[in-house]
Amino acid sequence: MFQNLLKNLVIRNGNSLQKFLPLYSKKLQPFSTSLINNYKVNASINVQNETIELTSNVKDSDSIKSLKFPFVWLRDNCKCEKCHHPSSSSRIINWEKFDVTVKPKNINYDDKKNILKVEWNDKSGHISEYEYDWLDARNFSDENRNTYLNKYYRPAKILLNKFDLQHKLQYFDYQKVIKDDMELYKWLHSMITHGIAIITDVPETESEVRVLSNRVAFIRRTHYGEEFIVKAKEGTSNVAYLSENLQMHTDLPYYDYAPGANLLHCLVQAKSEGAENLLTDGFYIAEKMRNEYPEEFEILTKVLVNWSDIGQEDNIHFHSLYRAPMICLDYDGNIERINHSIPQRDSFFTTPLKNVKLWYKALALFVDLIYNEAVEMKTKEGTILCFDNSRLIHGRKKYQDQKDNRRHIIGAYLDWDELYSRYRVLQNKFEI
Numbered sequence: 001m002f003q004n005l006l007k008n009l010v011i012r013n014g015n016s017l018q019k020f021l022p023l024y025s026k027k028l029q030p031f032s033t034s035l036i037n038n039y040k041v042n043a044s045i046n047v048q049n050e051t052i053e054l055t056s057n058v059k060d061s062d063s064i065k066s067l068k069f070p071f072v073w074l075r076d077n078c079k080c081e082k083c084h085h086p087s088s089s090s091r092i093i094n095w096e097k098f099d100v101t102v103k104p105k106n107i108n109y110d111d112k113k114n115i116l117k118v119e120w121n122d123k124s125g126h127i128s129e130y131e132y133d134w135l136d137a138r139n140f141s142d143e144n145r146n147t148y149l150n151k152y153y154r155p156a157k158i159l160l161n162k163f164d165l166q167h168k169l170q171y172f173d174y175q176k177v178i179k180d181d182m183e184l185y186k187w188l189h190s191m192i193t194h195g196i197a198i199i200t201d202v203p204e205t206e207s208e209v210r211v212l213s214n215r216v217a218f219i220r221r222t223h224y225g226e227e228f229i230v231k232a233k234e235g236t237s238n239v240a241y242l243s244e245n246l247q248m249h250t251d252l253p254y255y256d257y258a259p260g261a262n263l264l265h266c267l268v269q270a271k272s273e274g275a276e277n278l279l280t281d282g283f284y285i286a287e288k289m290r291n292e293y294p295e296e297f298e299i300l301t302k303v304l305v306n307w308s309d310i311g312q313e314d315n316i317h318f319h320s321l322y323r324a325p326m327i328c329l330d331y332d333g334n335i336e337r338i339n340h341s342i343p344q345r346d347s348f349f350t351t352p353l354k355n356v357k358l359w360y361k362a363l364a365l366f367v368d369l370i371y372n373e374a375v376e377m378k379t380k381e382g383t384i385l386c387f388d389n390s391r392l393i394h395g396r397k398k399y400q401d402q403k404d405n406r407r408h409i410i411g412a413y414l415d416w417d418e419l420y421s422r423y424r425v426l427q428n429k430f431e432i
Contacts, residue, residue, distance in 0.1 A: 045107060052107065054116070054135065067139040075102045075120060077138075078128035152424060157391075158193045159284040162373045168194060174202045174384070178215055185426040187386075188216070188419060191261060195281060195388035202265060202382050209263045209384065209412040217418030220259045222252060223309075223318040230264070230409035232401055239343050243407075248278055248370055248395035251413075253339035254307035254320040260416030262394075264385045268408035269378065275399035275407060276376040277385065282338035282393045285369045286327045296362035300326045303359045306346035307339060323350065326366065337390040340366070389413070 042055045052074065054067040076093065078084065083093040099122060106119040114132040119125055150156045160168060170190045176183040177199060190197040202208050209227055213219045219226045232243035240246060252258045269275065289297040304323040311318060328337040349356065370393050379385050401407060
């Protein structure tokens, strides 16, 4: 049936008509040519691979660009009002009746508007139109895919060793971040790529982390509330509220959806010795283990660890449990999240017995590496230390409060979904 259809398939090229070759033909049949910003564009169809191809080359040049689009993808992404809702940028095409074997019946390239027009072989003879620039932005080349993933989806991380963390740390003025969208964009970019930044000249009130969070989106609430106060206090349900050494960790590994970024506003810093923050890029450590200690790396990425938090805050009791590896990878094998907290690691360890000793050996190596790469930094009053909680492993040295001087930190969390969303909005605003 399809072969009979192809014998009758007509492709319009200006005022000329050209019969389409039979199914067994491997040749690309040009049906239109256009000039876009000094690019000469040829539109062709490849029946055997079920794709439409747009080939462009710079005028008076041998440089050629080929864009290939499967029939089914084009039909699924029709932009007409019956298939797409423009104000919500949402697909509304009826997939209960969608035909994944759909083929073009007639194809035309509008030279003046630079639009590809496709009439489909369905019963209604549906017609779709696609702007060249829209197609070009979504082409399936390796280069374009990598550009999209590393620029728009998740900008590439810049891994930081101890030296880099000390010398590449970026500082941002609070008022500029609050009032200037470009400065906000730069701060977000630093958070995304480096995983850490410091905001300076912050007013001495307890509401500034909320103001900063609202500049992006909204605070991520946990069972410790929205803003949380970090002061040494007895009878606490969290060891972060002690003045003793706070071992290096990531926050809230017992959450399936852990908070993405940590904002710590220093209102009062301890005058005693100690109280320095310890910071290590956990992604750098994980990649180091992947390259130099592959067996230990594999164990920390495969063995599920039981994380827990049991207690109460403001008379609200909680009992959080989650199982996840210490080093979490995404589907492409990239480091996605570090889970590490000695206090929040449960005594239940629901893994086969054969894994236990190997896992502890790998944990010991991991701990040695993060402390060897740790930077010490005593934050100053009037600053907000901002860092990626899924990436930066942090701790704090022991200190001693005094009667007239009690270390006082106001903290809050932001989710990476909201950070990325705001970043992309600004990226589009400034056409970056």
